[in-house]
Amino acid sequence: MEDGKPEDIPRGTETILVVEDEDVLRDLLATLLQMQGYNVMSARDGEEAVKMFSEHTGEIALVISDLDLPKLSGWDAFKVMNEKSANVRFLLASGYLDPSQKSEVLKSGVKRFVQKPYRIDEVLRAIRETLDQ
16 A cells, blocks of 8 residues: 555545455555544455345445455455445455456446555545545
């Protein structure tokens, strides 16, 4: 994660599900979000994310997920979650996404795409803007 200035970004109290298979990135993102006031749940893969979302659908305000995950990709996890709750707010993150695939992902209902490596300010702004839509 690159440095940013999160102090000028509005804080939140919503619950966010962070889905990331890299432990260090998942823990850093969770800590950053907690410092901004959010409640955070974490999952290591797409299957675990779908299970957590199913158990906490009414609580989770937003899901931020890596695209390339073990067991079930971030996009496939979104599709399952979207069937359970058509208004799921979902941010997908990846180091690279082919432009045609990115267009298809966004048309499917994923709210935004976040570029990796994460830039703290961009991630926090994307989360806040998506929650406020």
